[in-house]
Amino acid sequence: VYTWPNPTMDELEHILVDNEGFNDAGFKRAITPCTNYIQGPQTLGRQTSAQWLRVAFHDFSTANVPAGAGGIDASIGFETLRPENSGSAMNDSLSFFAPFVNAHVSMADLIALSVSLSIGSCSSPTITIPLRGGRIDATEGGEFGVPEPETSIEETLHQFEHAGFNQADAIGLTACGHTMGNVHHGGFPQVVPESAVTPNNTGGGIHFDSTPDVFDINVVQEYLASEGNRGGALVTTDNVTVRSDLRLYVSDNNATIARPFHPVNVTLDFTSTGEMRFRGFIRLLSSTSSNVTPEVQVSWQSREGFSSRKFSTSANFEASGASTWGSISYFKFDAPIDLGSGISKFFVAVDGRIHDNGGSGHPVQDSAFVVPSLTNVDDSGNFELTAAVLNSFSSANVRAELSFPAVQLGTISPKIVKTLTSLASFNKNFNSEYSLYRASGAIPLSNLTNSNQVSADLITATGDRRIGTVHDNFRRLKQL
Numbered sequence: 044v045y046t047w048p049n050p051t052m053d054e055l056e057h058i059l060v061d062n063e064g065f066n067d068a069g070f071k072r073a074i075t076p077c078t079n080y081i082q083g084p085q086t087l088g089r090q091t092s093a094q095w096l097r098v099a100f101h102d103f104s105t106a107n108v109p110a111g112a113g114g115i116d117a118s119i120g121f122e123t124l125r126p127e128n129s130g131s132a133m134n135d136s137l138s139f140f141a142p143f144v145n146a147h148v149s150m151a152d153l154i155a156l157s158v159s160l161s162i163g164s165c166s167s168p169t170i171t172i173p174l175r176g177g178r179i180d181a182t183e184g185g186e187f188g189v190p191e192p193e194t195s196i197e198e199t200l201h202q203f204e205h206a207g208f209n210q211a212d213a214i215g216l217t218a219c220g221h222t223m224g225n226v227h228h229g230g231f232p233q234v235v236p237e238s239a240v241t242p243n244n245t246g247g248g249i250h251f252d253s254t255p256d257v258f259d260i261n262v263v264q265e266y267l268a269s270e271g272n273r274g275g276a277l278v279t280t281d282n283v284t285v286r287s288d289l290r291l292y293v294s295d296n297n298a299t300i301a302r303p304f305h306p307v308n309v310t311l312d313f314t315s316t317g318e319m320r321f322r323g324f325i326r327l328l329s330s331t332s333s334n335v336t337p338e339v340q341v342s343w344q345s346r347e348g349f350s351s352r353k354f355s356t357s358a359n360f361e362a363s364g365a366s367t368w369g370s371i372s373y374f375k376f377d378a379p380i381d382l383g384s385g386i387s388k389f390f391v392a393v394d395g396r397i398h399d400n401g402g403s404g405h406p407v408q409d410s411a412f413v414v415p416s417l418t419n420v421d422d423s424g425n426f427e428l429t430a431a432v433l434n435s436f437s438s439a440n441v442r443a444e445l446s447f448p449a450v451q452l453g454t455i456s457p458k459i460v461k462t463l464t465s466l467a468s469f470n471k472n473f474n475s476e477y478s479l480y481r482a483s484g485a486i487p488l489s490n491l492t493n494s495n496q497v498s499a500d501l502i503t504a505t506g507d508r509r510i511g512t513v514h515d516n517f518r519r520l521k522q523l
């Protein structure tokens with residue numbers, strides 16, 4: 044736990060957060076805007092925010108994990124003349140960082156901080172990378188072994204493994220790095236032809252994706268769809284020997300690169316005997332060339348945030364579909380939830396890789412929720428809406444805002460009409476933990492354009508001031 048004073052963390056925090064105005068540390072201005080190049084004219088086609096990520100990669104990728112040596116230790120400063128560290132990123136970045144080094148702030152900490160700041164400032168959606176301090180700077184160069192565009196796939200994977208990263212990590216990390224910045228004719232004429240050099244781009248930089256100043260998923264999507272920059276020069280260059288990104292991405296038949304995932308239709312529900320179920324799908328985007336079915340596991344934490352080996356279930360392959368980015372697989376899960384323990388968040392593991400929704404898990408709240416199997420709307424607009432509310436919410440006031448698309452005069456576009464409805468208690472102590480509340484009625488048919496799009500936001504004001512109001516938003520009433 045941080046306690047003040049802590050000179051290292053206090054200094055790093057100052058550099059990280061004092062970005063403008065009074066007491067400005069002057070660090071973030073180098074990457075503001077994210078397209079900026081701080082060491083020279085913008086016409087060079089260089090980008091400081093991307094250079095910082097590349098420096099961190101070249102510093103950590105020669106770690107020798109079995110020996111416990113290397114990592115982010117600023118040894119890169121002694122290694123800039125090595126061919127494997129070609130390009131301007133290293134010296135550009137280290138010269139900018141140098142004036143910030145002092146008794147408590149090492150160059151290695153600044154390299155780590157620069158990644159946190161670059162991704163924190165240039166990502167969309169915003170990704171926060173936590174920062175620790177206290178790294179000790181190396182006093183000489185370390186091992187060789189940064190993968191180069193010419194390096195064979197076997198050697199590249201071996202180098203990543205030496206640094207503590209498996210094949211999926213290597214693919215993920217490289218795609219993450221290569222969502223920002225450029226490959227330059229200047230440092231890599233064997234990858235980028237001279238034709239890339241123009242008066243406004245004298246370094247001859249070619250973007251990896253069409254949003255080089257944004258840390259986002261575009262490089263993956265453009266690669267899979269073969270659109271835009273198609274994954275960048277290290278995928279598309281005419282010189283087959285230096286297509287290192289292509290070799291890496293296809294090394295597991297595109298399985299990792301094509302595996303963005305999404306939870307779909309995740310709900311809590313009850314069976315007719317009052318058992319609580321946790322249901323939904325995990326949608327995986329996987330390329331058609333991958334014929335290995337991944338293992339998908341869903342685990343959850345109790346209402347109070349406890350984990351248990353019992354709180355886990357497999358999601359099994361259910362159906363496939365197609366998308367612009369390749370084929371899609373749906374994995375279905377349907378697990379009992381212990382009524383007393385409940386649920387507060389879930390995690391998904393795909394072939395052992397955990398998707399944790401940016402660290403905090405995917406939230407689910409079981410305090411007051413729409414019960415799908417007791418809720419419906421028919422095509423004539425007659426609806427029935429049932430909510431389950433924890434019994435401990437003694438004086439619960441349960442309402443729902445119904446939203447439906449309605450005819451609008453003068454245009455084909457429907458407008459959304461909202462009405463507030465109160466739900467009356469109708470099955471007290473439905474089971475040991477929950478009571479049910481219900482509202483039914485009719486949405487005027489003359490008005491309703493599409494019953495599939497009728498939805499409810501449940502609003503439950505609890506009797507408990509500490510909990511306050513609980514929301515269960517955007518639940519479709521129609522059960523398909």
Ligand code: HEM
Pocket residue numbers: 089090093094096097100130131132190191192199216217219220221223224225226227228230231287291
């Ligand atoms: C097989 C592994 C990799 C190879 C062969 C490789 C190779 C390259 C090459 C040749 C460039 C062009 C540099 C220039 O022209 O200035 C580049 C740029 C870049 N690389 Fe990598 N890279 C690899 C992995 C990574 C990883 C793991 C990261 C970060 C996590 C990363 C981050 C970057 C960034 C941000 C740039 C853009 C730099 C700029 O715009 O100045 N790379 N990479």
